[in-house]
Amino acid sequence: MRRPYSLRRRLTLWLLLALLGIAGLAIADSWREANDTAMNVSDRVLAGSILAIAERVIVTEDGALEVDVPYVALEMLTSAAQDRVFYRVDGPSGFITGYQNLPSVPVVGSDIAYADVSFRGEAIRVGSLQRAASSGVSAIPFTVTVAETTIARSQLTQSLLLRASLRLAVLILAAAVIVWLAVTLSLGPLYRLRSAIAQRTPDDLRPIEQQVPREVQELVDSINSFMRRLSAALEALRHFTGNASHQLRTPMAIMRTQLVLAQRAETPEAQAEALAVADEAVANAERILAQLLLLARIDEAASDRLQVTPLDLAALARERTAAFVPRAAAAGIDLGYEGDEAVMVRGDAMLLGELLTNLIENAIAYAGHGAEATVRVSGGAMPLLEVTDNGAGLADDKLPDIKRRFGRQRLDRPGAGLGLSIVEEIAALFGASVEIASGAGEGFRVSVRFAPSE
Secondary structure, eight states, X not given: OOXXXXXXXXXXXXXXXXXXXXXXXXXXXXXXXXXXXXXXXXXXXXXXXXXXXXXXXXXXXXXOEEEOOOHHHHHTTOSSTTOOEEEEEEETTEEEEEOTTOOOOOOOTTSOEEEEEEETTEEEXXXXXXXXXXXXXXXXXXXXXXXXXXXXXXXXHHHHHHHHHHHHHHHHHHHHHHHHHHHHHHTHHHHHHHHHHHTSOTTOOOOOOOOOOHHHHHHHHHHHHHHHHHHHHHHHHHHHHHHHHHHTHHHHHHHHHHHHHHHHOSSHHHHHHHHHHHHHHXXXXXXXHXXXXXXXXXXXXXXXXXXXXXXXXXXXXXXXXXXXXXXXXHTTOEEEEEEOSOOEEEEOHHHHHHHHHHHHHXXXXXXXXXXXXXXXEEOSSSOEEEEEEOSSOOOGGGHHHHTSTTOOSOTTSSSOSOHHHHHHHHHHHTTOEEEEEEOTTSOEEEEEEOOOOO
């Protein structure tokens, strides 16, 4: 089993990783900008020194170039004690003064040309400027080259980059704290939802009404839907266990009594009679249990798992009627089928088959010897299923009782009084209505009318 992970830690980690990626790009850009800034600052100071030296180049009386190097021009470059400064002045005839081996930069036009080169094994920044000194008769060209090592420039770049990095680090740390707090506050409804569920008792299956964000509402809806289904299942289980304990108590008591009588019987005939009564009680208990299980199945089908498909009600009625003909004949009842060849309805074949079974069994059990029972199916806008008999029927004041669970027409007949209750519950699953008509001596009719097919 995989260990659970922290949603808060995972969200914070992903957000911090994104921030670190952005910070990396920002640092790279800051390094480029710091390097450009340090380069510009260094070049401006270098340009000032070059221009100061160029202003001190003059033409002597004999027409030669002479340079009075203003050391203040070089001192402006030595603000950082670690850097060293080099210079060189060249005339038309070549080197005039300074460091003779100092490399110069090819100059194009009147602007200062810059380059990064190596001198005496050190990296230096070189700037060269080409000017001309006037002798009154002609102009004598010359080139001034000034260079300095790049220690101060590198230190300035690192200083700028360090400050930018520190600012980013502070921002990332602040963002991490803000993200952590924001995620914690955002997960607050989930913690309250957890507490609300944890405080409930096992039998409290009411829908959760906790205020949650829209992103969590679907989860709460799913939990509520599950709790409704679970509540329905538990209610069906309670009904089943309660009904089973109540309805099976009598046949079980009869069985125990008859078994005791069979043990004490003095003659084989008395023993056989007691065993026959016990066997009938077992059969009755079996019928009751089967109907209770069917009720539990109906309660389960009433949930969203019910599968409704088109089926031929007439074919199903003919099949069930034919299956009960031998049993009806044994009870002295003439059972038959009338109706259309095919009538399509939407339903479940198993449940509608049980509906037919209960109606036919009721007719066989209560119509009486010599009666006729008919299963009839007719089509039309609202398909109709009828099971009628011409037996003794039932008084009008008894009709409301037989619609209730465990309401029985006659107590001297086997059964639990669940048949018509099962019929009504199955019909309700498919939007059908049940109508019962009877009268003393007028027979009995149960009509199931289905909703129009779409």
